Amino acid sequence: MDGLLPETCAPVRADSGIMETSSEQTKGGGAAEDRELVERAQAGDTRAFDELVRKYTPKLYGMVYNMTSNREDTADLLQEIFAKAYRSLKRFLGKSSFYTWIYSIAVNMTLNYLKKRGRYAKVSLDDVDSGIQNDPEFIKITTANRDTVREVNIHELQKRLNDAMMKLSEDHRTVVTLYDIQGLQHNEISKILGVSEGTVRSRLFYAHRLLQSYLEDFVK
Amino acid sequence: MMNEFENIQSLIRLKRHETPPEDFVEDFLARFKERQRAELLRQSARGLLWERISTFMDDMFSPRWTTAAATAAVAVIAAWGALSLVNGGGGGHAELAIAPLPEVIPLQPVLAVESDLIKAEPAARTLEIQAIQLSFNGEVLASEAPADRLSELAGLGTASFPVASEILPVSFGN
Numbered sequence: 216m217d218g219l220l221p222e223t224c225a226p227v228r229a230d231s232g233i234m235e236t237s238s239e240q241t242k243g244g245g246a247a248e249d250r251e252l253v254e255r256a257q258a259g260d261t262r263a264f265d266e267l268v269r270k271y272t273p274k275l276y277g278m279v280y281n282m283t284s285n286r287e288d289t290a291d292l293l294q295e296i297f298a299k300a301y302r303s304l305k306r307f308l309g310k311s312s313f314y315t316w317i318y319s320i321a322v323n324m325t326l327n328y329l330k331k332r333g334r335y336a337k338v339s340l341d342d343v344d345s346g347i348q349n350d351p352e353f354i355k356i357t358t359a360n361r362d363t364v365r366e367v368n369i370h371e372l373q374k375r376l377n378d379a380m381m382k383l384s385e386d387h388r389t390v391v392t393l394y395d396i397q398g399l400q401h402n403e404i405s406k407i408l409g410v411s412e413g414t415v416r417s418r419l420f421y422a423h424r425l426l427q428s429y430l431e432d433f434v435k
Numbered sequence: 436m437m438n439e440f441e442n443i444q445s446l447i448r449l450k451r452h453e454t455p456p457e458d459f460v461e462d463f464l465a466r467f468k469e470r471q472r473a474e475l476l477r478q479s480a481r482g483l484l485w486e487r488i489s490t491f492m493d494d495m496f497s498p499r500w501t502t503a504a505a506t507a508a509v510a511v512i513a514a515w516g517a518l519s520l521v522n523g524g525g526g527g528h529a530e531l532a533i534a535p536l537p538e539v540i541p542l543q544p545v546l547a548v549e550s551d552l553i554k555a556e557p558a559a560r561t562l563e564i565q566a567i568q569l570s571f572n573g574e575v576l577a578s579e580a581p582a583d584r585l586s587e588l589a590g591l592g593t594a595s596f597p598v599a600s601e602i603l604p605v606s607f608g609n
Contacts, residue, residue, distance in 0.1 A: 272463055276455060289455075341454055342453070342454070346452055352448055353449055377450075380447070423444065426447060430443060434443050
């Protein structure tokens with residue numbers, strides 16, 4: 216399962232001690248590659264769009280899944296997102312990167328979906344991959360909080376994390392998903408959400424404070 | 436400097452280990468392509484219909500005349516609507532249209548002339564003036580024929596008129 220999410224989708228910041236690979240990779244060679252694929256897709260090359268779908272499905276899956284906490288809804292919503300992107304591709308002029316553009320579509324459609332779905336929805340979580348056992352952050356947490364986390368199995372941890380995320384407002388959950396789980400930078404989130412960087416930072420601050428209170432037994 | 440939320444961020448970051456099944460991406464792509472094909476078919480059917488309608492309309496009207504005709508049609512409809520309102524809420528014409536027809540339509544009056552003079556007058560016969568009578572208040576001023584004869588010819592019996600009349604020579608026929 217480790218191989219499913221590319222490095223760009225499993226971002227880790229520099230301050231965590233692991234090489235940062237998130238959107239910076241997309242900004243460099245990824246952006247040029249995207250531009251070429253987009254131009255080919257706009258010219259009618261369906262294989263080029265397939266490549267874009269293949270490339271962005273894992274990234275967008277992570278975003279939608281962590282917003283909805285339902286894998287079936289995530290798969291359906293992703294179909295809608297790519298279908299909309301395909302229909303709108305002719306109008307994409309390249310003023311922003313394809314990365315920002317498709318994320319904006321995905322975030323907007325997910326937020327609209329969540330509004331329609333309502334607050335209480337069925338939770339359907341993906342399995343936690345075995346890689347978590349070797350994750351330095353997991354090890355760090357388990358060693359730092361030996362008395363608490365060691366007593367909690369991974370599934371219990373997953374449930375607690377998910378419950379805490381779902382307690383957040385949609386705006387707060389969005390920034391936490393994009394920043395902490397997806398590894399996007401403040402300026403990228405600002406462009407995707409169409410808000411200032413200050414707003415992004417402010418939302419993150421309050422979201423982290425809330426999460427800390429929800430999960431205080433893990434982070435003491 | 437240590438971030439005050441570093442621990443909670445590290446904890447939340449573990450959620451990236453929640454992942455879909457390994458073959459999810461390829462299955463997803465296959466589903467997406469199938470969906471795109473279905474949508475393409477729907478679009479081409481709609482597009483074909485629209486193209487045919489557009490071609491038909493283009494043949495029928497040039498854009499300039501189409502605009503003019505549409506404007507005129509709107510004006511006519513608006514005028515009709517206004518008239519209907521003035522005539523009592525638009526029901527007048529409709530009421531007339533649905534009113535039953537009378538069972539017997541009255542005949543138009545016909546002017547029937549029954550005269551022996553018109554019926555019996557042969558085309559070749561010439562009307563001859565045989566006498567001229569002048570009178571004033573019933574008093575005959577001059578006559579070249581007996582008065583009763585003249586009145587008889589005129590079909591007036593023996594009555595006289597208070598105003599003098601002058602009978603000019605008239606002839607019928609060729």
